[in-house]
Amino acid sequence: MTKDDILRLLTISKSAFVSGEKLALKLNITRAAVWKHIKALEQEGYEIEAVPSKGYRLMSIPDAINLRDIEAAVKTKMIGRKVHLLAEVESTNSAAVEMAAAGAPEGTIVAAEVQTGGKGRLGRTWISPKGNLYLSVILRPKIAPNKAPLVTLMGAVAVVSAIRKQTEVHAQIKWPNDIFSGERKIGGLLTEMRAEPDQVRHIVLGIGLNVNMNAASLPPAVASLATTLSAETGSPVNRTGLLVEIASELDRWYQTFLKNDAEILRAWEAMNMTIGRQVTVSSANETIQGTAEAIDHDGRLVIRTIDGALQAVAAGDVTLVKRGTDTETL
């Protein structure tokens, strides 16, 4: 593709100008055609300076997830062998659930720049502007449905591993699978499953990560509770590289899960920030307070309540209680 060739030539010359005449000659096209391709590149978000008598030079590349770069970089066995990258979608999970029902192969990733109806738990919204990562992965593990909740813990372990490898951020997990930096949330997972009584049909693992969005543009209600990877590192994060790393870590941890799910529990424990802390878990009908003691072999959070009893919870909103009287919902 000529446009890609122009981009390649501009990239090679770095900060030096390349004349329109030289580009036209090299690619065997007219100078007017070169100009058209430059305009098209600008449309894609490339910043190109054009100076008469000097030519063109590349100022910056767009912060876009690049499908060609992903396909070139993915070296996985299964996860991300096929990636659908959408400019905008209501929800990557909903799109992936539809694809899964239509027979899309295991490991397929659906990613989007923007979600117009990003999903959280129980009908809540996941704020999904440009600059972040929104992706859903189709899995078809040959396991009984009662083992499936551990897949979500596996997802959190993989995402935290990828963040730690690609950035300086020391990401941690809040039960069950929220991704935190310090005391602020940077991402979360929402998983949807269809299953027969004794066999999983498909699982869609949805991942939302705050990466390069402007943290100042977060709604006031969540601004003190959430952060982004770029705000934590102080510089933009390469989203294409991060997505490839997430695919690679998911590939590795998913194979580990299929072989021995106890290893997932151990890895989760090593990356978690919940166990040992005072917690409040609220669900539709009750609120439980106590100390988070452990996760059981099903991944449930085991809480020792004030009267000393142990209670295992499978779902609910977990609030980590800070020392003293100051509490904050995370």
Place this chain on the structure above:
Amino acid sequence: MNLKELKELIDILKDTDISEVEVERSGVRVKIKKGGDITYHTAMPRMEYPPAALVAPSVPAPVIEQAQAAKAIEAAKANQIKVASPIVGTFYRASSPDKPAYVEVGDVVKKGQILCIIEAMKLMNEIESEAAGKVVQVLIESGQPVEYGQALFLIESV
């Protein structure tokens, strides 16, 4: 300890000379005696398992069920099926608190129609009806924890 494991225990008893077996797991102790009494109790009172109900053992093999499942079986007629939870989790009748329930008692559902959601560790499991029919009973309140194998709905074929 789930229903399948209990049944396996019972099968072991049936085929051997062993007359009594006692197993403890995650704070729940189950003791099964051939032809005699059955006890099923929680060692730690506040674990979230539902209170166990006992069904009189049928001859020759004893039958043991958890409370809701037992109730469902008692209520179930020949043309009714119970929809059971495939996972441990929290039962929701709607996709969000401000949405209407997927199904109400009296609704006629198709095979494969979504009846409810069971959540565990932010895994949302949409439970489909295994058969076409009329919803005759919703056995659990929305927001309540459910065990593996616990009956959720009674569906009557029409």
